[in-house]
Amino acid sequence: MSNSIRSDSYSESVKRGIHPLTTSPIVQQRRSATTGNVSRTSTYFPSMSNLSSNSRSATISAIVTPASSHQRLPNSRHSMDTHVKKPIAIPKAKPPREVALRVKFIRLGEVNTLHEKFYAEVVIEARWLYDPEATSWNPNLYVKNALGDIKQEVASEFVNHLDESVSVNNKGNDIVYVWEIRKVVGTFWEKLELNSFPADVQQLSLQIVTRCPIEECVLVENRFQPSMVNREAFLAQQEWFLYEHIETRSTITTEDFSFRPIRQSTFLVTCCVARRPGYFYWNVYLLIFLITLIALTVYGVAPEHPQSRLQITCTLLLTSIMFRWSVSRLLPPVSYLTLLDKYTLVSLVFISLNSIWHSIIGFLIRHTAISKMIDYYVLSLFTLFFLVYHFLMAFFLFQALRSRQVMLESDRQYASKLAGMFETFVQGHHAVQRFQERINSSRTSLFV
Incomplete structure (x- = not known):
């Protein structure tokens, strides 16, 4: 008997009323599913049957109004697009401030070949344009290749383009510069090239670095007052010959000790000495x-x-x-x-x-x-x-x-x-x- 039931076709199962579609019609299932969905979503809205006539009309008008507002949607969308496409004004970044440098070697002492260092007394003259919006700005210069503790004396004043002292409150002067004079005394390190010893020529350099990033400050050469060296105060004249010319070069270095790399402007000032081979x-x-x-x-x-x-x-x-x-x-x-x-x-x-x-x-x-x-x-x-x-x-x-x-x-x-x-x-x-x-x-x- 069970075998005959397993072999029945779809039409025979419908006649006997065994198939589930005959017991629950499709329309009834769809209505129940729809009713369930409506009942779940109707928790946010009151039932229409419990409303009065005035409230019902107000509810219907509220439902119909958004549909009618679709006609004004393109205009509002066009206005929104024009508002979005309007370019945003980005403030322009200020160019880096130029600091003109001039270095004077007042006195050069012993050039220690064994320990690769030399003694020097140097005056560093820095000049930059005064900015009333940043009165306390300073490039914070320092000599990078200095060894140990060095002595520094710093003095500054306001001058015009003729190096005459001026007052900041004097409005008759349109261009005002800040003139900073820094005297540095100490021992400095220098890598010596000894391939041609004792007929070698050495370059004694100072690496002047600013603590400001390259986007804020740039060190350049003073084009009107070049760097100089005092040959008369050279203390090692018996062993070395000091040349007259001074070589300068601007470059960019990276701060060694920082969480994020900071690119800084570096100014190299070099004087040359030749060993007396006699x-x-x-x-x-x-x-x-x-x-x-x-x-x-x-x-x-x-x-x-x-x-x-x-x-x-x-x-x-x-x-x-x-x-x-x-x-x-x-x-x-x-x-x-x-x-x-x-x-x-x-x-x-x-x-x-x-x-x-x-x-x-x-x-x-x-x-x-x-x-x-x-x-x-x-x-x-x-x-x-x-x-x-x-x-x-x-x-x-x-x-x-x-x-x-x-x-x-x-x-x-x-x-x-x-x-x-x-x-x-x-x-x-x-x-x-x-x-x-x-x-x-x-x-x-x-x-x-």
Whole structure:
């Protein structure tokens, strides 16, 4: 019986009244679903059947009114679009304020090659346009490469374009500048380039930085009053030669200690000094040359006595090594070889090779009875090697000294630039003449 029920078709189940569609019509299900939805949403509105006639008419008019308001919707939408498309006025950002700098090296002290630092007394003159809206604004300058505690003295006043003192309340002056003078005394760090030592030329720089971001302040060079250096107050004149010209450059650096990177304007002021190589010519180069030359005189001892040759050569070798260590104390432990290091090391290798040959020739003469002529050939070979590498060292030293001639040309151009700023031609001509006499008198000490 159950099998017949499972095999009935859809029409047979309808006739028997078993199918659910025959028990609950579709229309009735849709009405019940609609009624349920209405009953759930009707909690926010009162039932229409419980309202009076006046309230019912008011409710119907309230329902109909929004429908009629659709006719005015396009106009309101158009007005809304025009309101949205109207450009918003963004306030323009102010350009960064320019601070003109001028640096005067009042006094330069000792240049410490071993610790890569120098002593200086510097006056930093800063000038910027006065803004009545920001009366207390200041670039907050400081020297970044200063070592330890430095002494500073700061003074400021209001001036006009002629550097005359003015009052801020005086309305007759349209342009007013703030002139700040900062005197800095201390020790400053500088990375020294010692590849050409002792014929090296060093740049002593000051890194002047503002604490304001680059969007607020920019450090530039004073175009009307260039930077200067006082050569008469140079305390290390016996060891260094101080040039006249000053090099300036503006760059951008990033603040090291900050939560967010701040780009700051940096002003680099550089003066150049050249080491006087005369001391090293007579006390280092000449002595090493003589020690190396004596190594060739050992060949005057007969090769049958190698112990005498080795004794003299080893003494010269130990003397050169000790001399090399005494010279290296003057330089920092850099990872490259200077010009003097190359010369001393080649001399040590030359003496060592001679010592090795003396032991070889002594062994050969005792056991193989080799001719003494081969010792003369080796002497000729070592003499040729001695002359060649001294010629090369002299050439490299000459190339290093050529940079000093370039610096002297920069001095001449800088003197002409300063002479053009004098009031009369005679003053400028006398300034150039004094510069030429000073350079001619110091040329000998500069190169020798």
